[in-house]
Amino acid sequence: MDRITAFSPRGWSMTVALSLLALLPIYVAVTGQTFYLDLASRLMILGMAAVSLNLILGNGGMISFGHAAYLGIGAYCVGIPAYYGIYDGLIQIPLAVACSALFALVTGAICLRTKGVYFIMITMAFTQMVFYGFVSMEEFGGDDGLVIDLRSQFAGLLDIEGATGLYYFILISLLAVLFLVYRITRSRFGMVIEGARANERRMQAIGYDTYRYRLVCYVIAGAICGYAGALLGNFTHFISPEMMDWTASGELIFMVVLGGTGTLFGPVLGAAAFVLLEEWLSTITIYWQFLFGALLIAVVLFWRGGINGFVDWAADQIPGRIITRTRDWIRRAPWRQRS
Secondary structure (H helix, E strand, C coil): CCCCCCCCHHHHHHHHHHHHHHHHHHHHHHHCCCHHHHHHHHHHHHHHHHHHHHHHHCCCCCCCCCCHHHHHHHHHHHHHHHHCCCCEHHHHHHHHHHHHHHHHHHHHHHHCCCCCHHHHHHHHHHHHHHHHHHHCCHHHCHHHCEECCCCCECCCCCECCCHHHHHHHHHHHHHHHHHHHHHHHHCHHHHHHHHHHHCHHHHHHCCCCHHHHHHHHHHHHHHHHHHHHHHHHHHHCEECHHHHCHHHHHHHHHHHHHHCCCCCCHHHHHHHHHHHHHHHHCCCCCCHHHHHHHHHHHHHHHCCCHHHHHHHHHHHHHHHHHHHHHHHHHHCCHHHHHC
8 A cells, every 4th residue: 555645755646646636727717728626626526436446456456347337326326316316425326335235235245155266256247237227217217227316415515516616626535545445455444354365265264354345345445436436426526327337437447557556546637647648649539549458468467566556656656766866967077077
């Protein structure tokens, strides 16, 4: 896991990145380029979903190909009440978290009794069951999806109907999720989860019920992703079963691996790279998915730490090299030789 201090190079870089995110609405207000606000909002929502997946994948070693189901469940917990005229966010958001956690509890209790490729396949099977379940619900649009007329309302306490209000709500949510995951991974609970990933039999031998710990971790990850799904539904004003297809789960895994598994900020960096590269490559060629696949292969083969690993390397190596070369240049400076 990341070890970040306020005065470390990575600490400064993360502070700068968060400051830029906080100031982005001001730039958009001056330039009128609202596209960047929408892009950053989507980036942060997917970053939260990737962080939740990394909690079970990177820290717990549970490779789930069904994590996008929670995005869809969370989004539909906003869309279905809105369909019946219920826009109260104090109902929609807790409902999204509770339904996602319940689905994770039920499916996790079954999935976690398997390992390896069987775990991967059964998580994907559960997700496809939910996917086709929502496709068959013609009342809520079926395969065509459902339009959300109004965003969640919070009894005058918070206004997210505007793009700027929603943006800051998403930013604060991302910071809260990062802090929560940081505390979890630094706790005794998090140490048990990582220990079970490394050697489950040894953890069981010293008295830990690893199945129960892993199940709780699985439920927490599902609840966080369901919350991200509720934000996604509010952001897009539209929900559809495509949100929870197995390909969406593959994209989340892509983000985690690209950013760096088992790290705090890696999934957010991976989500940022995914969204930005998708926007850029899609303007160049219609075969941008092929380039994405090649990039993932290159990262897995030659760049094991992902983007987060590169940030670590840059933080450790570049400042030192700059200082060394500057010192050597000063020593060889013409005015020192003449003296």
